[in-house]
Amino acid sequence: MENMKSYSERTLAFVVLTLTLCLARIAALPLDGTQYDFIVVGGGTAGLAVASRLSQERPNFSILVIEAGPAAPDDPKINLPGNKGATIGGPYDYNFTSVPQSALNGRQIKQNRGKVLGGTSALNLMVWDRGGRSEYDTWETLGNPGWNWSTSYPAMLKVENYTYTNGTYGEQGVAEGGVIQTLINDCLPGQIHYFIPTGENLGLKNNLESLDGYPLGVQWQPNNFRRSDYKRSYSAFNPGYPSIAGPGLEIVLNTTVAKINLDNGSGNVSVTGVTLFDGTVIKASKEVILSAGVFLSPALLERSGIGNSSILDEGGIPTIVDLPGVGENLQDHFRIQSSYQLRQGYTSLDELRYNASYVTEQLALFNAAQCSRYDYSSAAYIFATWDQITDNATTTNLTSLAQQAAANPLTDQPIERIRSKILLDRLQNSTTDVPQLETIFSDTYNGVKGYPLANSTLYGQDFFALISAIQHPFSLGSVHINATSPSSAPVIDPRYLTQEYDVQALVTAAKYNRKLASTYPLSQTWVTEYEPGFDVIPAGPDSYDNDTYDSLWRQYVLDNMLTIYHPVGSCPMLPQDIGGVVDPELVVYGTANLRVVDASIIPLIISAHPQTVVYAIAERAAGFIAERWKDW
Numbered sequence: 001m002e003n004m005k006s007y008s009e010r011t012l013a014f015v016v017l018t019l020t021l022c023l024a025r026i027a028a029l030p031l032d033g034t035q036y037d038f039i040v041v042g043g044g045t046a047g048l049a050v051a052s053r054l055s056q057e058r059p060n061f062s063i064l065v066i067e068a069g070p071a072a073p074d075d076p077k078i079n080l081p082g083n084k085g086a087t088i089g090g091p092y093d094y095n096f097t098s099v100p101q102s103a104l105n106g107r108q109i110k111q112n113r114g115k116v117l118g119g120t121s122a123l124n125l126m127v128w129d130r131g132g133r134s135e136y137d138t139w140e141t142l143g144n145p146g147w148n149w150s151t152s153y154p155a156m157l158k159v160e161n162y163t164y165t166n167g168t169y170g171e172q173g174v175a176e177g178g179v180i181q182t183l184i185n186d187c188l189p190g191q192i193h194y195f196i197p198t199g200e201n202l203g204l205k206n207n208l209e210s211l212d213g214y215p216l217g218v219q220w221q222p223n224n225f226r227r228s229d230y231k232r233s234y235s236a237f238n239p240g241y242p243s244i245a246g247p248g249l250e251i252v253l254n255t256t257v258a259k260i261n262l263d264n265g266s267g268n269v270s271v272t273g274v275t276l277f278d279g280t281v282i283k284a285s286k287e288v289i290l291s292a293g294v295f296l297s298p299a300l301l302e303r304s305g306i307g308n309s310s311i312l313d314e315g316g317i318p319t320i321v322d323l324p325g326v327g328e329n330l331q332d333h334f335r336i337q338s339s340y341q342l343r344q345g346y347t348s349l350d351e352l353r354y355n356a357s358y359v360t361e362q363l364a365l366f367n368a369a370q371c372s373r374y375d376y377s378s379a380a381y382i383f384a385t386w387d388q389i390t391d392n393a394t395t396t397n398l399t400s401l402a403q404q405a406a407a408n409p410l411t412d413q414p415i416e417r418i419r420s421k422i423l424l425d426r427l428q429n430s431t432t433d434v435p436q437l438e439t440i441f442s443d444t445y446n447g448v449k450g451y452p453l454a455n456s457t458l459y460g461q462d463f464f465a466l467i468s469a470i471q472h473p474f475s476l477g478s479v480h481i482n483a484t485s486p487s488s489a490p491v492i493d494p495r496y497l498t499q500e501y502d503v504q505a506l507v508t509a510a511k512y513n514r515k516l517a518s519t520y521p522l523s524q525t526w527v528t529e530y531e532p533g534f535d536v537i538p539a540g541p542d543s544y545d546n547d548t549y550d551s552l553w554r555q556y557v558l559d560n561m562l563t564i565y566h567p568v569g570s571c572p573m574l575p576q577d578i579g580g581v582v583d584p585e586l587v588v589y590g591t592a593n594l595r596v597v598d599a600s601i602i603p604l605i606i607s608a609h610p611q612t613v614v615y616a617i618a619e620r621a622a623g624f625i626a627e628r629w630k631d632w
Contacts, residue, residue, distance in 0.1 A: 027064060027250040031276075035283035036064040037248075038625070039274055040291055041257045041300065043067030044119015045235050045611060046598040047291030049159075049179075049618035050625075051249055052241035057626045059246030064282065066274070068256045069115035071236065078122050079231040079238070080366065081185075081223065082349060082374030087123045092116035096295055096489055103475075103497040109563055111492050113293055117253060118236030120293070121611060124565070126232055126377045128182050128222040130156060130173065130613070131606030132433030133213035138422060142603050143575040144584045149213060155616035163227040168220040173211030179241050180615065181226040181233035187375035191346050191464060191525045195380040195441045196220070198522040202389070202515070204382060214433050215383045215607065223377050224611075230366070230375045235615075258487065260288055260304040260594060264320050268592040277487070286629055287593040289621070294567040294600045295479050298327035299490040301571070301581075301596075302481045306588065314483035321590035325572060325579035328413050330477035331605040332494050333438075333566040335469040336506045336557050337447045338513035340526035341461050348462040349373055349444035353451060355460075378442060382516075383435035383471075383607065386427070389512050398508065401501035402427050405474040410498055414578040416476050419604060423472050435607040437509055439516065440467040447531045448560045463530060466516055468509035469564045471607035474499040479570050497561065506557040507550065532556050566610050571600035585624045586617075597621040 040051045043065045051065045069092060072078055077086040089095060089112065096111040114120035136149040157175035164174075165184035174182070196206055199218025207217030226233045235241050242249065258277045263270040273283035290297045301307055305320035307327065312319045342348060351358045352373060365372035386395045406420035426434050445451045446465035452458035477494035497503050510532075517523065528534075537556060541549035574580030576589045580603075586595045599614050606613060 025250055027252040031282050032280045035285055036062045037286045038063045039282060039284040040065045040289045042291035043117050043251060044114055044291060044293060045121040045614050046618040048235040048241040049615050050289060050597045050621045052245040053619060053622035054625055055245040055249040059248060062248045065251045066255050066257055067117050067253050070253055071117040073237045080374045081126060081225055081377040084125045084377045088112045096492055098492045098494055101496050104558055112565055113295060118234045121234035124611060126223040127609040128224050128612060129608045130211045131608040132215055134433055135606045139603055144573050146584055152616050155619040156612050158619055159615040170209040172209040179244060180224050182222040182224050183227050184220055184222055185376060185379045187371035188379060189348060189443045192380050192441055192443060194521040194525060198519050199382050201519055216435055218382045220379055221381055262304060262320050269321055269590055270592050271594040290596045291598045293598050294570050295490050295492060297596050297598055297600045298479055298570045299481050301326050303486050311480050315481050315486040323581060323589055325581045327480040327570050328478050328579055329415055329569040329572045330479050330494060330567060331569045333469045333471060333564045334496055335467050335562055335564045336510045336560060337465050337467045339445050339447050339463045339465040339531040340517055341463055341528045341530050342525055343527050346525055348464055350462045378440055380441040382439040384437050386436050390508050394508055398504060399427050401504055405499040405501045411476055415574060420474055423474060435471050438469045438471060442467055449531045466513040468513055470505045473502045475502050506561055507553045510553055510557055568599045568602040568605050568610060571596045572603040573601040574603050586621050
C-alpha cells in the first residue's frame with residue numbers, strides 16, 4: 001500500500017464549471033426559439049462523446065447537448081473508485097424498475113441508469129474490457145455493412161489513454177492518446193492475488209492481452225481511472241470528452257426533452273428540433289441525435305410518433321413513422337453471486353461500511369496520494385465457455401436447452417429467431433473467442449441477503465463475493481411508453497429467465513462460484529460461505545437425490561438473480577424488415593435527419609461490459625455526421 005500517486009486536488013464551484021468543460025459552455029436559459037446546427041438529447045456516455053468529437057472535427061458547428069441531470073465534477077461518490085455503487089439508487093440515478101417478472105415469482109428488478117452529466121459512465125463500476133472478435137463481426141452479418149471488429153476496434157482504441165503496468169497486462173488491445181484514462185490497478189487487497197492462480201488451477205489460461213479480441217481465460221483487466229489522481233475518468237470529467245470540444249459546443253443541465261419535433265412532409269420525415277417539458281421549443285437546422293439511453297431513447301421516439309402504431313394508438317399518440325422495432329430486442333446480462341466471510345488477517349472494502357476511523361484513515365491516504373482502499377474498484381475476472389468450467393453432461397444439457405429455446409421463441413419479433421440461431425451456433429461450435437460466462441472477484445459483500453445487520457454476530461466481518469454473469473441469454477425483453485401516462489417512466493420488461501436455458505445457465509454459474517471459492521489458493525482466505533450458505537444448499541448432494549439437490553440451486557437463482565446493468569438493443573441497428581430502428585449510419589428509418597447514438601442501437605449483446613463499445617459507437621457516429629455535413 002506504499003505506492004505513491006501524483007495527486008492534485010481540485011475544488012471547482014459550479015459557477016466555473018465552464019473551465020472544467022474547457023471550450024464547452026453552459027447554455028443560458030431561456031432557449032425558446034434558439035436554433036443550433038445539432039441537438040444531442042442526453043449528456044451521458046455516448047451523448048457527450050459524439051457531441052464533443054463532432055465539435056472538435058467541425059468547430060464551426062453549433063451543438064447543444066441537453067442533459068436531464070446536474071453536473072457533479074467533485075462528488076467523491078462518483079470520483080473515488082472505492083465508492084463504487086454508492087450512486088446507484090441515489091439522486092444521480094433514474095431509479096427505473098422492471099415490471100414484475102413472471103419467471104421470478106413477480107420480483108421486480110432495479111434498472112439503474114445515470115441521470116447526471118456523464119450518464120451511466122458516472123455510475124458504473126469502471127470495468128474496461130472487450131468481447132470476442134467474432135461478436136463484432138456478427139453485427140455486419142446481421143445486415144450492417146461496415147460494422148465489424150476491423151472497424152470497431154480502432155474506434156475503441158481511439159477512446160482510451162492507457163497507462164502500462166508491467167507484468168499484469170501485455171501490449172495488445174490497449175492504446176494511448178484518448179480521452180478516457182485507463183490503467184491496471186496496482187492498489188489491490190491481498191486476497192485478490194489468489195484469484196488468478198485459482199483460475200489457473202482450474203485449467204484456465206492467464207490471459208495477458210484479453211482486450212485484443214480474445215477474452216477467454218483468467219485475467220487482470222483495466223479500469224477507467226486517471227493515473228494522476230486515481231479518480232474515475234468518464235465522459236464528463238477527468239478529463240472528459242468536452243475537454244476536446246471546439247467553441248461551438250454548449251451544454252444545458254437539469255433539462256428534459258418531451259418530444260422530437262417532426263415535419264411530416266413528402267418523403268422521409270424531417271426533424272426540426274425538440275420540445276422541452278415546459279413547452280420550450282429549440283430548433284435544429286441539421287440533425288437531432290438521440291443519446292438518451294436504452295430505456296429513454298425508444299420512449300422519446302414513441303412519444304414523438306415513431307414506433308409500433310398499436311402501442312402509439314394505446315397512448316393516444318398519432319403515428320408519424322410506423323416502426324415496430326422501437327423498444328423491442330431488449331437484452332441484458334444477468335448475474336448470480338456468492339459471498340464468503342474472510343479469515344482473520346484479511347480485510348475488504350466492507351470495512352468502509354462499519355469502521356469510521358478506518359474510513360478517515362483511508363480517505364487521508366487517498367488525499368495524500370498514497371494507496372488506499374478508495375483506489376480499488378475491481379480488477380480480476382474470468383471469461384469462459386461452458387466446456388471450460390463444467391462437465392460434459394452439463395454442457396450437453398445446456399446445449400439441448402438452447403436448441404429448445406431456438407425452436408420455441410417467446411415473442412413474434414423476427415430478430416428473436418435469427419438471434420437464437422446465432423447463440424445456438426456459438427454453443428454447438430464452441431466458438432473460441434466468445435465467452436458464455438463472466439466471473440468477477442468483488443472485494444466486498446455483494447448480494448440479495450444483505451450485509452449482516454448491526455445487531456448480528458457477523459456485523460463487522462469482512463467478505464468477498466464472486467459475481468457470475470451470463471453473457472448470452474436467450475430471453476428477450478422490451479421497453480415502451482406507459483400507455484396511460486406516456487410522459488412517465490417507461491415500462492421495462494426484460495423477461496428475465498423466461499427460457500429454461502437461462503435458468504440452468506445461472507445454476508451452472510452458481511455452482512461454479514462455489515467450486516472456484518473452494519479451490520486453492522482462494523480457499524485459504526475464507527471461513528464460511530455466507531451466501532447462499534451451506535445451511536441453504538449443502539456442500540454436496542449426499543443427503544438428497546440429484547433432482548432435489550438441483551432444485552435447491554434452481555430456487556436460489558430464482559430468488560437471488562440480479563441484473564449486472566448492461567441493457568442494450570432497444571433501437572437496434574438492423575434491417576427494417578427484421579425489426580431494425582436505425583440503419584448502419586444510425587439514422588432512424590423513415591426520417592431524414594434523426595439518429596440514435598447510444599447502447600440501444602447494439603443489435604446483439606457482446607460478452608463484455610458495454611462502455612468501451614458505446615464510446616466507439618459515438619466515435620463512429622461523429623465520423624458519419626461530420627462526413628454527411630462536410631460541405632457545410
